[in-house]
Amino acid sequence: MMYGGRTLDNIFSNPVAAANIVDDPVLFVKSALSDLEPEEFESVSGFPMLKEAQGWILFDCTCKKGKDISVVEFSPREAKINKRTIKPVNRGFNAVIEAAIHATRYVILKEPEYLERINYYDTIVKKCGGTREKVAMRLLYELIGHQKSAYQ
Amino acid sequence: MMYGGRTLDNIFSNPVAAANIVDDPVLFVKSALSDLEPEEFESVSGFPMLKEAQGWILFDCTCKKGKDISVVEFSPREAKINKRTIKPVNRGFNAVIEAAIHATRYVILKEPEYLERINYYDTIVKKCGGTREKVAMRLLYELIGHQKSAYQ
Numbered sequence: 001m002m003y004g005g006r007t008l009d010n011i012f013s014n015p016v017a018a019a020n021i022v023d024d025p026v027l028f029v030k031s032a033l034s035d036l037e038p039e040e041f042e043s044v045s046g047f048p049m050l051k052e053a054q055g056w057i058l059f060d061c062t063c064k065k066g067k068d069i070s071v072v073e074f075s076p077r078e079a080k081i082n083k084r085t086i087k088p089v090n091r092g093f094n095a096v097i098e099a100a101i102h103a104t105r106y107v108i109l110k111e112p113e114y115l116e117r118i119n120y121y122d123t124i125v126k127k128c129g130g131t132r133e134k135v136a137m138r139l140l141y142e143l144i145g146h147q148k149s150a151y152q
Numbered sequence: 153m154m155y156g157g158r159t160l161d162n163i164f165s166n167p168v169a170a171a172n173i174v175d176d177p178v179l180f181v182k183s184a185l186s187d188l189e190p191e192e193f194e195s196v197s198g199f200p201m202l203k204e205a206q207g208w209i210l211f212d213c214t215c216k217k218g219k220d221i222s223v224v225e226f227s228p229r230e231a232k233i234n235k236r237t238i239k240p241v242n243r244g245f246n247a248v249i250e251a252a253i254h255a256t257r258y259v260i261l262k263e264p265e266y267l268e269r270i271n272y273y274d275t276i277v278k279k280c281g282g283t284r285e286k287v288a289m290r291l292l293y294e295l296i297g298h299q300k301s302a303y304q
Contacts, residue, residue, distance in 0.1 A: 019240070021238055021239075021240045022241075028241075054238050055238045081238050083238070084236035084237055084238050085236055085237075085238075086173055086206050086207045086233050086235070086236050086237075087173075087239075088171070088173045089174075089180075089246075089249055091249065091250070091253075094241075094246035094249065094250070097241055097243065097246065098243070098246070101243075
């Protein structure tokens with residue numbers, strides 16, 4: 001089920017979609033809160049896929065347009081695995097993902113509770129994250145207009 | 153740095169330690185809040201490793217005992233990768249990990265704020281988790297003595 005928005009408009013005009021499986025926290029934050037650069041994509045079967053993805057799935061979409069909510073069915077057409085890895089749980093990485101989700105709400109609704117959640121996850125990133133997670137959080141704060149002195 | 157406790161006592165009496173890399177949320181909850189069954193382990197180089205682990209690292213430990221805090225240095229001696237996978241981010245899985253961490257604090261301190269955090273992560277598991285994550289949360293609530301009707 002999807003509400004209206006740019007993603008839904010795109011699927012209606014061209015009923016294909018790609019899921020990129022990504023493990024770089026910076027790429028997550030960038031794609032959640034801004035537009036990625038064209039050079040971060042490569043063309044696969046005429047579709048732009050992320051070069052850095054661990055793998056991707058290309059879906060054919062069937063759309064049933066509703067008034068407020070539309071239903072889109074995704075049928076996998078093609079998939080590729082670029083790299084298989086072994087990764088221990090990284091609480092810092094996971095915290096970046098949650099922070100990025102709250103950030104997408106914060107930039108639209110500006111409600112302080114989202115910023116509080118982001119700051120909470122930031123404490124986990126500071127404690128458990130690696131360099132890449134800390135770069136991602138600094139970028140997140142920049143993209144939502146809250147530069148934190150601790151990350152300068 | 154480690155505070156006193158059973159893990160530290162074990163390392164002092166036998167200065168080796170193993171890190172098991174695990175991707176099953178049920179195994180995480182079980183090992184955080186209870187003791188695993190002997191049949192969940194296999195002996196590797198005379199050391200018990202989790203059969204279900206994606207991989208493990210065996211460390212030699214050098215211990216410097218302090219009054220409150222001891223310092224343990226881990227030097228990898230041997231490692232094995234059992235399986236490499238490609239896994240998309242699973243917010244439900246990540247929420248189980250956070251809930252399990254708060255649960256380890258809750259069972260000791262019984263402070264309601266930990267239970268609130270667990271309940272918060274539980275809403276994410278309900279929304280984003282798969283079957284295995286839901287089984288893990290049900291077990292978590294059982295092990296901390298709070299059976300939630302929604303999981304019966």
